[in-house]
Amino acid sequence: MIQKIIDNKLIAIGAHLILGFLVTFLPISKIFPLLIIVFSINIINSSKNLKEEVIYMVSYLVGAEVFIRMSGGTLLYELGKYGVILYVLMGIFMGNKRNKLTISYVLYILILLIGIIFTNTPQGESIRKAIVFNLSGPITLGIFAIYCYKRTITISQLQELLFMCLLPIFSIVSYVYFRTPNLEEMVFGTLSNFDTSGGFGPNQVSTIIGFGGFILGIFLFIRINLSLYIFLDGIFLAYFIYRGLLTFSRGGMLTAGIAFFIFAVFMFSFQKVTIVKVSKYIFVSFILFLGVWLYTSNITGGMIDNRYAGKNSIGVKKKDVSAGRSEIINMQIESFNESPIFGIGVGNGKYKRINSGKKVTAASHNEVGRLIEEHGLLGLIALLILLILPLENMYFSNNYQRAFLSAFYIFWFLTINHSAMRIAFPAFVYGLSLIRIVPDDE
Numbered sequence: 102m103i104q105k106i107i108d109n110k111l112i113a114i115g116a117h118l119i120l121g122f123l124v125t126f127l128p129i130s131k132i133f134p135l136l137i138i139v140f141s142i143n144i145i146n147s148s149k150n151l152k153e154e155v156i157y158m159v160s161y162l163v164g165a166e167v168f169i170r171m172s173g174g175t176l177l178y179e180l181g182k183y184g185v186i187l188y189v190l191m192g193i194f195m196g197n198k199r200n201k202l203t204i205s206y207v208l209y210i211l212i213l214l215i216g217i218i219f220t221n222t223p224q225g226e227s228i229r230k231a232i233v234f235n236l237s238g239p240i241t242l243g244i245f246a247i248y249c250y251k252r253t254i255t256i257s258q259l260q261e262l263l264f265m266c267l268l269p270i271f272s273i274v275s276y277v278y279f280r281t282p283n284l285e286e287m288v289f290g291t292l293s294n295f296d297t298s299g300g301f302g303p304n305q306v307s308t309i310i311g312f313g314g315f316i317l318g319i320f321l322f323i324r325i326n327l328s329l330y331i332f333l334d335g336i337f338l339a340y341f342i343y344r345g346l347l348t349f350s351r352g353g354m355l356t357a358g359i360a361f362f363i364f365a366v367f368m369f370s371f372q373k374v375t376i377v378k379v380s381k382y383i384f385v386s387f388i389l390f391l392g393v394w395l396y397t398s399n400i401t402g403g404m405i406d407n408r409y410a411g412k413n414s415i416g417v418k419k420k421d422v423s424a425g426r427s428e429i430i431n432m433q434i435e436s437f438n439e440s441p442i443f444g445i446g447v448g449n450g451k452y453k454r455i456n457s458g459k460k461v462t463a464a465s466h467n468e469v470g471r472l473i474e475e476h477g478l479l480g481l482i483a484l485l486i487l488l489i490l491p492l493e494n495m496y497f498s499n500n501y502q503r504a505f506l507s508a509f510y511i512f513w514f515l516t517i518n519h520s521a522m523r524i525a526f527p528a529f530v531y532g533l534s535l536i537r538i539v540p541d542d543e
Contacts, residue, residue, distance in 0.1 A: 121275025238522025
């Protein structure tokens, strides 16, 4: 079934665009995630994971998670993370390939669990919810990292699993298009926009659409056609950038741009291209982005310019361009100084900020700050584990492999710094930075 989807890319894209439209008026949103889980389990079980079906299914689920949530199809809110864990556990015990187990990620998970001991939620609040909210993402990352660590993936397999992730993102942009009010009648400001994000969290929508744009960008770069015409693929990319910008959430789009730049630098280095060819790529990319930006600026009455320049709706520079995140980080550092060894406990950071009386978003958007605040020095050790092992993998790779690995690594690190680990995507993209990419004939 996977191969049939991959062999018929344009048909698969069309089907997902139609799906994004259908869920806007038909009560089928809860059927979709159920079908994903049933078919994925069946595919992994019947194939015995001989061709890495686990990562293909994880890829598709991760791409679909935001779509499932925004369309009201959630069976379990953390279905994406639980699904990833389930697929990985099935994959570990199936097939003829054995993982190169690293004790580092086992230690990382144990460090996270130690923090539970110090959790102390206010009366009336659920300890279980506090733990799940803060640890489901990091533990999913640890389990998926164990699975991916030095796992051999061919170039073709990598391209195919990225396409599987891209498919449900097409459903997202379709859904957002049909759910967005008439843009000409909207009054835009400079805050993240729920109306242009399908009524869902702009940060998460921007993150996943940004990754979709990144995939489209690298497919164009290495000349993998999704349709019969490269011009149509270029239109896909332009529209993804446009929809991502309209969310007015900067993190996802800036992260995608930086990751693609890193990818291009390593790829150019590997190919040893001439200055003329590099200049051609830069010129075409600049014209594409400039056209999309100018069109978006016109639609939003120049508000998108102010948003990315850190200005308010009347063009005055904001004192805090981080939208309150810098204040949260300062408070997290204070918490670390108070409890430097074990931290203040999982989930306690949110309640501490609520009780402080300061006008600041309680839940942390920064996983690095949360690790240090709630896990102390142990959290710092966990962070170092996450930072160092992918770098080791990149060190023993060539520039072609580094183009992908470094882009995945950057995507993970920047995403957890602006969107924490609300969705399974950071765990997925981090795991990809640990794989061993080999030619198809190896």
